[in-house]
Structure formats: structure tokens, C-alpha cells
Amino acid sequence: MREDALKIVNETIKYLLPDSAVTKTLRELNLSGNIILVAIGKAAWRMAKAAKDTLGEKITRGVVITKYGHSEGEIDDIEIYEAAHPVPDENTIRATERALKIVQGLSTQDTVLFLVSGGGSALFEKPKGNISLQEIQQITEKLLKSGANIVEINTIRKHLSDVKGGRFAQKVYPARIISLVLSDVLGDRLDSIASGPAYPDMTTSEQAIDILKKYNVVVPDNILQEIMDETPKELKNVKTIIIGSVKIACEKASEIASKMGYNSMILTTSLDCEAKEAGRFISSIAREILSNERPIKRPSAVILGGETVVHVKGSGKGGRNQELAFSAAIGIEGLKNVVICSVGTDGTDGPTDAAGGIVDGETCRKIRENGFDPEEFLKNNDSYNALRLANSLVFTGPTGTNVNDLIVILVG
Ligand SMILES: Nc1ncnc2c1ncn2[C@@H]1O[C@H](COP(=O)(O)OP(=O)(O)O)[C@@H](O)[C@H]1O
Numbered sequence: 188m189r190e191d192a193l194k195i196v197n198e199t200i201k202y203l204l205p206d207s208a209v210t211k212t213l214r215e216l217n218l219s220g221n222i223i224l225v226a227i228g229k230a231a232w233r234m235a236k237a238a239k240d241t242l243g244e245k246i247t248r249g250v251v252i253t254k255y256g257h258s259e260g261e262i263d264d265i266e267i268y269e270a271a272h273p274v275p276d277e278n279t280i281r282a283t284e285r286a287l288k289i290v291q292g293l294s295t296q297d298t299v300l301f302l303v304s305g306g307g308s309a310l311f312e313k314p315k316g317n318i319s320l321q322e323i324q325q326i327t328e329k330l331l332k333s334g335a336n337i338v339e340i341n342t343i344r345k346h347l348s349d350v351k352g353g354r355f356a357q358k359v360y361p362a363r364i365i366s367l368v369l370s371d372v373l374g375d376r377l378d379s380i381a382s383g384p385a386y387p388d389m390t391t392s393e394q395a396i397d398i399l400k401k402y403n404v405v406v407p408d409n410i411l412q413e414i415m416d417e418t419p420k421e422l423k424n425v426k427t428i429i430i431g432s433v434k435i436a437c438e439k440a441s442e443i444a445s446k447m448g449y450n451s452m453i454l455t456t457s458l459d460c461e462a463k464e465a466g467r468f469i470s471s472i473a474r475e476i477l478s479n480e481r482p483i484k485r486p487s488a489v490i491l492g493g494e495t496v497v498h499v500k501g502s503g504k505g506g507r508n509q510e511l512a513f514s515a516a517i518g519i520e521g522l523k524n525v526v527i528c529s530v531g532t533d534g535t536d537g538p539t540d541a542a543g544g545i546v547d548g549e550t551c552r553k554i555r556e557n558g559f560d561p562e563e564f565l566k567n568n569d570s571y572n573a574l575r576l577a578n579s580l581v582f583t584g585p586t587g588t589n590v591n592d593l594i595v596i597l598v599g
């Protein structure tokens with residue numbers, strides 16, 4: 188069953204690679220005139236390559252800004268940059284300056300093709316006013332570890348930035364912007380995906396101040412002033428199309444599981460609680476199927492999608508998916524015929540090289556055999572090392588797509 192779970196996950200990720208989605212959409216749009224490409228996010232390189240292959244000479248120039256290790260070579264007429272994620276660095280600033288340069292002085296005859304995927308917030312940044320990159324880095328670090336969800340984190344990011352929250356679209360005006368978006372924010376909140384550089388911001392300065400207070404993030408007055416300068420709430424020159432999402436991922440995973448002979452169901456596509464609590468809850472679903480054949484008869488495949496959060500308190504290594512899978516392993520210890528797999532569809536879960544974890548009733552036994560107590564690893568947010576001990580890490584490498592996290596529960 189481990190192989191089945193990995194097959195479902197890998198085939199779903201393959202289906203979600205942005206190349207085909209970008210090509211299909213561009214063919215339908217049938218764009219004409221002078222097109223300038225800007226692509227940001229973890230999937231930016233693949234999306235840009237697919238766009239250039241489809242539109243050819245129509246794209247006269249472009250910039251790709253993706254995460255270190257996520258570009259795959261040259262693309263004609265397109266400048267490729269790599270920068271840091273999830274916290275921006277100097278390369279983010281330099282690459283963004285180049286992107287802003289190539290969209291200067293455009294007319295109504297020009298189109299900016301904006302390819303957006305998750306990770307874009309860290310990769311596309313120009314600090315607002317007199318805010319420094321170091322200040323942006325410090326605030327982002329604190330928020331990422333605070334347990335704040337991505338909508339909250341991006342509410343702050345938008346109010347500290349000169350390109351987020353619709354401000355990029357304002358700089359491009361009067362040219363039009365067509366955004367193709369790979370959604371990695373639950374509920375497909377377009378003003379949150381990559382902090383919505385070309386989308387009207389639905390969040391407010393007041394909400395940003397409240398979030399800083401909620402997570403005890405103290406900022407100096409100069410930054411508070413910048414935050415009070417409200418982001419644009421409407422934009423005249425943008426058209427936005429979602430070309431991939433966690434909902435599409437879960438539907439595909441369920442279809443693949445059914446074809447493999449499992450009774451398959453989607454439980455949710457908006458899982459967003461603390462990762463370790465989600466893991467406990469998911470282990471209870473597996474136990475319920477094993478003992479009472481519900482909510483679905485065996486052989487069962489239960490699919491969940493979403494993006495949990497981790498309130499990192501320990502000094503260990505891990506990611507949302509690894510922590511969720513490991514917490515589930517504790518809840519299914521000793522059970523037979525159960526496999527639970529949780530991966531980040533972008534292929535990198537947390538600041539690690541793993542995409543997630545795959546566990547069964549033996550996982551914890553293997554950790555105990557090595558003389559360790561699984562609970563200690565969980566307390567220290569050290570799921571990476573716990574799962575490594577039990578040979579239960581999933582590695583995919585950067586996948587080129589990014590539509591949140593996918594969880595598969597198989598009960599044979
Ligand atoms: N030791 C850890 N254990 C579990 N989660 C962690 C750990 N360290 C960081 N994280 C979580 O990893 C998240 C960043 O992971 P990443 O996969 O880069 O996010 P995304 O895929 O959304 O860009 C942070 O928000 C943080 O909550």
C-alpha cells in the first residue's frame with residue numbers, strides 16, 4: 188500500500204505540472220500585440236517555459252524570479268533569476284528591480300503576462316518607502332514561526348511592500364495585466380496568493396495592525412506609518428485566471444485511487460489547523476475505518492487537501508507535512524493495513540529537502556527500536572529526524588508545481 192499511496196501522490200503532482208495548464212489557457216486566450224512576461228513563484232520557470240513555447244516571438248522580453256534550485260536552464264528572450272524563500276534576500280530585490288524596469292513606460296497596446304505561483308511573496312519584493320530589506324526579513328521570520336496563517340502573513344507583507352497588494356498592477360497601468368495563477372491559498376483568495384501583486388487587496392491597514400498585535404510583532408513608528416498607507420481596492424487593468432489549485436489536486440487524487448480499486452472520497456480541500464492536531468484527527472479516521480468501515484468501506488482511500496500551520500517551539504527540523512504524518516504515525520502505532528502519506532505539492536516541506544512523510548503502524552516501533560521516544564521528537568518539532576530514523580521521508584525534489592498539501596489515507 189505504500190507504493191499505492193506514493194503512486195497516487197506522484198501521479199497527481201504530474202497532472203498538476205503547470206506546463207499543460209499554461210499552454211491550454213494561452214491557446215484559449217489567443218493574445219496578440221506586444222507581450223512582456225513576468226513570472227514569480229516556485230513554479231515560475233516551468234510556467235514561463237510553457238508560455239514562451241506557446242507564444243514564441245509574441246513575448247518580446249521577460250523576467251522569471253523563482254526559488255534557489257527551481258530554474259531549469261535558459262529561456263529565449265527571458266531573464267532568469269533565483270532568490271530566497273520563504274524570506275526575501277538581496278537577489279529578490281535585484282530581480283524585482285529588473286522586472287519593474289522591463290514594464291516601465293508601457294502603453295494600452297501592451298500586455299503584461301503575469302505568471303503567479305506560491306512562493307511569490309518572498310521572490311517578488313520592493314520594500315515600501317523607507318522600510319529596509321532587513322526589517323522585512325525580521326518581520327517575516329517572526330510571522331512564519333508564530334503560527335500565523337498565510338492570509339494573516341500576507342496581510343502584513345502587502346502593507347510593507349511597493350509591489351504587493353495590487354501595487355504592481357498600478358505600476359504597469361495603462362498596459363493591461365493578464366495573470367495566470369497556480370493557487371496555493373485555501374479558498375483561492377487571489378489577493379493572498381503570492382500577496383496579490385496584480386489583484387485588488389481585500390485586507391486593510393487596520394487588519395494588519397491587529398495581526399501584528401495578535402502575534403506580538405512589535406514594529407517601529409516609521410513602519411506603522413507605511414502600513415497605514417492603504418493598498419488599492421480596485422484595479423482597472425487586470426484579468427485573473429486560476430489554472431491550478433488544491434481542489435483540482437484532490438479531485439485528481441481521488442480519481443486515481445478509484446481507478447486503483449479503492450473506495451475513494453475527498454474529506455476536505457481546506458484543512459488549515461495545527462499540523463500535529465490534524466495528524467491526530469487523521470489517525471482517528473483510519474482507526475474508524477478499520478473498526479467500523481466508516482466513513483467509507485475498505486479498501487478505502489480518503490483524500491484531504493489544505494495547508495496546516497506549525498507553531499514552531501522546538502529546535503528540531505521539519506515541515507507541516509512531516510509533522511502531520513509523524514503525528515498520525517503516533518495515532519496508528521501497531522495497526523495493520525493502514526498507510527498515511529502527506530506531502531507538499533511543491534516538493535519542499537518546511538526548510539528541508541523532503542516533500543513530506545509516509546507512515547504506517549510500524550513507523551513508531553522502528554523509532555523505539557533505535558532507542559528513542561517518538562513523543563520527544565514531536566515536542567521538539569523534529570519530525571524530519573524522526574521519520575528519517577524510520578525510513579519514512581518522501582523525497583520528490585522541487586516539483587515545479589505548488590498547490591498546497593495533499594494527504595492520502597489508505598486502509599486495505
Ligand atoms: N521544525 C519544523 N517543524 C515543522 N514545521 C516547520 C519547522 N520549521 C519550519 N516549519 C514550518 O515550515 C513552514 C515553511 O515551509 P514551506 O514548505 O517553505 O512553506 P510553503 O510551502 O508554504 O512555502 C513555516 O511556515 C513553518 O511553520
Ligand SMILES: O=C(O)[C@@H](CO)OP(=O)(O)O
Nearest residue numbers: 305306307308380381382
Ligand atoms: O508566496 C506566498 O505568499 C505564499 C502563498 O501564495 O506561498 P508560500 O506559502 O509557498 O510561500
Ligand SMILES: [Mg+2]
Nearest residue numbers: 531535536537
Ligand atoms: Mg513548501
